[in-house]
Amino acid sequence: MNLPPLVQSFVLHFGEMGSRWGINRTVGQIYALLYVSPEPLNAEQIVEALGISRSNVSMSLRELQAWNLVLLKHLPDDRRDFFTTPDDVWQILRTLAEERKKREVDPTLSVLREILMQQPASEAERHAQARMSEMHGLIEQLTTWYEDVKQLETDRLATLLTLGAKVTRLLEAKDKIVSLGRSKRTTEKG
Amino acid sequence: MNLPPLVQSFVLHFGEMGSRWGINRTVGQIYALLYVSPEPLNAEQIVEALGISRSNVSMSLRELQAWNLVLLKHLPDDRRDFFTTPDDVWQILRTLAEERKKREVDPTLSVLREILMQQPASEAERHAQARMSEMHGLIEQLTTWYEDVKQLETDRLATLLTLGAKVTRLLEAKDKIVSLGRSKRTTEKG
DNA sequence: TCGTCATTTCAGTAATTACTGAAATAACTG
DNA sequence: CAGTTATTTCAGTAATTACTGAAATGACGA
Known part of the structure; x- marks a missing residue:
């Protein structure tokens, strides 16, 4: 494996995590590598970076494509396939x-x-x-x-997440009011 | 495998799904079996139901326990371990x-x-x-x-889920009001 | 059409993971 | 304590999954 140390840690970690999901080590590593690469990479570059066989790269990329996790790009006057991940997490x-x-x-x-x-x-x-x-x-x-x-669009989804707890608190407040109303009525009855 | 047909379908499905997660076939099957059983089961009953070795059951139960997915029960005057899943989904x-x-x-x-x-x-x-x-x-x-x-307690969590979309709609309404206010001010400036 | 380059396929093999049976341990009983 | 029953451990093996190298396919330009 031929990578800058920080990138290598990340790639190795994703490899290990990969097996913890259904996905395998190589697929995880390739994904991680593409994710942090500033430019799209072609198969040969992945082979060099990870030190695995060309055919393994081919199969793993195919799997990543089946997951829609990877984008295929082409450069002008170059018929090789280049791969990236979407920018937006x-x-x-x-x-x-x-x-x-x-x-x-x-x-x-x-x-x-x-x-x-x-x-x-x-x-x-x-x-x-x-x-x-x-x-x-x-x-x-x-x-x-x-x-x-x-x-939801991204910013709304983010808002919803941030709100998570607050919505809850609102619900709790509502519950209290409702139960107050209920206990009042109960008291009146008894 | 020695199970009523409906139960068997369920158990086999969980076995297959198991491998799609990190979990393995046997673990998935045992979990499914315990989940639908009206009573806690002991290891020997699992062996009979699934037709696998005693040691495999032992190891798989251990894994399910590590996941906290299974409850250990004891019957009076019986020193065997019986297993269930929690009732509450x-x-x-x-x-x-x-x-x-x-x-x-x-x-x-x-x-x-x-x-x-x-x-x-x-x-x-x-x-x-x-x-x-x-x-x-x-x-x-x-x-x-x-x-x-x-x-959150279960019923609040359920409410939150049901609300999911509505909270969103509220946010959208708020956004509209805010942007109306903004465009008004912009107009005033221009 | 042929040659070159990129990619894919796939049979064979390596590596990993799952499972078994036998033996060990543990927890009880008479 | 010896005997019985329940459970665990673990070395060996079976089964599955991952990976490779070689050959096949495809897509181009000369």
């Missing part, structure tokens, strides 16, 4: 969320729905379906929220 | 979020901080640091939000 986050949802959440939702359609043939199956239904409900609620916020 | 979600953060986000944050402390020795490193700093900022914003909302 919020955009990257969106892509990541979308792709993980597609791969990890959607299939589960559809399996759950399919199973919930079927007639339980025993008490055990009845109970299992009830549990799956709880899971299904939770996931639906989360994805509805996600579909909602993913539309 | 929201609690499960919280645990999952917390553990994934611990494993996937925190280490990255600390690597980023460490690198950002160092003096860049070249223009390439300077640029890399700038990129890492953007990433660091984004992750910090997300984790701050997360630390905030994870405190």
Whole structure:
């Protein structure tokens, strides 16, 4: 591996993290490298930087493209492919969320729905379906929220995040008022 | 594998998904099985249900315990260990979020901080640091939000999710008012 | 059309990860 | 304490996944 020390630390870390996700070491490293590179890189440059085989780079780039995490660029009078990541980290986050949802959440939702359609043939199956239904409900609620916020432009999303707690406090205040009203009525009754 | 058909579908699906996460097939299957079981199960029951070795069950349960995804129970006059998952799916979600953060986000944050402390020795490193700093900022914003909302009780969290879009609409309304005010003032100046 | 360069494919192999069976440990009981 | 049962450990092996080098494909210009 042939990289400036700071870049190398970053690249190695992403390699290790890669295996902690579903993604593999090389894919993680290439992504990290592209992310910090000031210019788009071609396959040969990646080979040199990471010291891995040309074919491995080819396959890993293909995987990154499948994840939509990488942009393909071309320079005039040069028929090699150059790769970068989007500049905007919020955009990257969106892509990541979308792709993980597609791969990890959607299939589960559809399996759950399919199973919930079927007639339980025993008490055990009845109970299992009830549990799956709880899971299904939770996931639906989360994805509805996600579909909602993913539309937001970056600055609004940022505001929403910063607000996070404050919205909560507002809700708490509302709850207190409501419960005050309730206890007042209870008192009046008793 | 010796399970009612509906349960089996669910278990097999979780096994496959398992490998898509960092977790492995067996761990995923055991978790799914425990999740839908009406009663806590002991290791031997898991062996029979899934048709895997006793030692594999032992290791996989250990992993699930490391993730805090599983509860250990004891029956009176029985010294075997019985396992369940928490009843409350929201609690499960919280645990999952917390553990994934611990494993996937925190280490990255600390690597980023460490690198950002160092003096860049070249223009390439300077640029890399700038990129890492953007990433660091984004992750910090997300984790701050997360630390905030994870405190919420279940029903408040649910409300917050349901609200998601509406809060947004409120923000949009506020933006419009602000920008109206701004353009009015601009007009007055010109 | 041929030669060159860029990329992809893929069979073979290396590396890693998952799983098993046997033995060890641990926790109890008579 | 010896015997029984539950669990864990771990060396060996199976299975899976990652990676390589060589060959194939494709896309161009002469």
